[in-house]
Amino acid sequence: xxxxxxxxxxxxxxxxxxxxxxxxxxxxxxxxxxxxxxxxxxxxxxxxxxxxxxxxxxxxxxxxxxxxxxxxxxxxxxxxxxxxxxxxxxxxxxxxxxxxxxxxxxxxxxxxxxxxxxxxxxxxxxxxxxxxxxxxxxxxxxxxxxxxxxxxxxxxxxxxxxxxxxxxxxxxxxxxxxxxxxxxxxxxxxxxxxxxxxxxxxxxxxxxxxxxxxxxxxxxxxxxxxxxxxxxxxxxxxxxxxxxxxxxxxxxxxxxxxxxxxxxxxxxxxxxxxxxxxxxxxxxxxxxxxxxxxxxxxxxxxxxxxxxxxxxxxxxxxxxxxxx
Numbered sequence: 001x002x003x004x005x006x007x008x009x010x011x012x013x014x015x016x017x018x019x020x021x022x023x024x025x026x027x028x029x030x031x032x033x034x035x036x037x038x039x040x041x042x043x044x045x046x047x048x049x050x051x052x053x054x055x056x057x058x059x060x061x062x063x064x065x066x067x068x069x070x071x072x073x074x075x076x077x078x079x080x081x082x083x084x085x086x087x088x089x090x091x092x093x094x095x096x097x098x099x100x101x102x103x104x105x106x107x108x109x110x111x112x113x114x115x116x117x118x119x120x121x122x123x124x125x126x127x128x129x130x131x132x133x134x135x136x137x138x139x140x141x142x143x144x145x146x147x148x149x150x151x152x153x154x155x156x157x158x159x160x161x162x163x164x165x166x167x168x169x170x171x172x173x174x175x176x177x178x179x180x181x182x183x184x185x186x187x188x189x190x191x192x193x194x195x196x197x198x199x200x201x202x203x204x205x206x207x208x209x210x211x212x213x214x215x216x217x218x219x220x221x222x223x224x225x226x227x228x229x230x231x232x233x234x235x236x237x238x239x240x241x242x243x244x245x246x247x248x249x250x251x252x253x254x255x256x257x258x259x260x261x262x263x264x265x266x267x268x269x270x271x272x273x274x275x276x277x278x279x280x281x282x283x284x285x286x287x288x289x290x291x292x293x294x295x296x297x298x299x300x301x302x303x304x305x306x307x308x309x310x311x312x313x314x315x316x317x318x319x320x321x322x323x324x
Contacts, residue, residue, distance in 0.1 A: 002158075004311050005097075006155065008310070009094040009097055009098045011306070012090070012091070013162070014146075014160070014162035014163040015163070015165065016088070017091050018162070019082060019166055019170065021139035022167070022170040023075070024084060025132075025203075027048065030045055030200075033196070045071075049074070050177045051174050052082050058080075061080075092114040103145075103149040106146055106150060109142045113142065116138065161306065165245060165303060167241050168241035168295075171241070172292045172299075176292040178201045179224075180289065201224060202224060207227060207234065211224065222281070229283070242276075243276075245302070252310075262309075267301060268302060271298055
């Protein structure tokens, strides 16, 4: 049987690493944007704190709110549970507790990543962009090692659940924050700075190249929102993530829905239907911020239902036997 504590650890390992990877991407792109802003300006930085949902904690700890404060808070602040260092440390601790379940290659990769970010290590003597690249590559290597060496059974699907729920949340957050930050500048039609900022939004979500392949026209706010929220084949879009969540939940339950669906099945079914068939023009007309806010609430509900149904009650009957 797959124990609830093992399923929970696998879920959180991937949520933490996905969170660390996203933060590294956000910070890297903001450092590039800062080159187009006045020296010392916090304009490209404070939205990152908002996107992480930790503005209150940041305001209490950092009075001056300088760019270096934001970078420290998001990358190295061990008192911030959502900093890159904190996320990698918590992912490694979860992996340590289930070393007998994960493959040796998975453990070696996450352990190597953990030790590489310790104080005084070579990583921190590299340029800032290289630091973030190495962190992001370390997270991505773990995903690749997991997919290549870990049997794609129920345990793997719990790993995938954590990764995709976190990815959908972070994609929607960075779009919500930066979309409205950049929107007032739209009057400067064709402005070089405006276009660079919209490109930075796409790069923050790792989406620029695939967006340009998908959208042959100009870079517009509506096209960007549609791609990040509703594209069916881009792996970081909300719709793609929700489709993957539904598939993994179906594999975990290992049976077709019969009779009355439970709350978890109802929520993911309704979420996927909404974000598969709604049009971006309608979303924006009704209020994009309100739609994204509702999505984040629903993602939290989805997490809570998964937590209660599979992790809290120790009802191992909810998790089917693994094939040896």
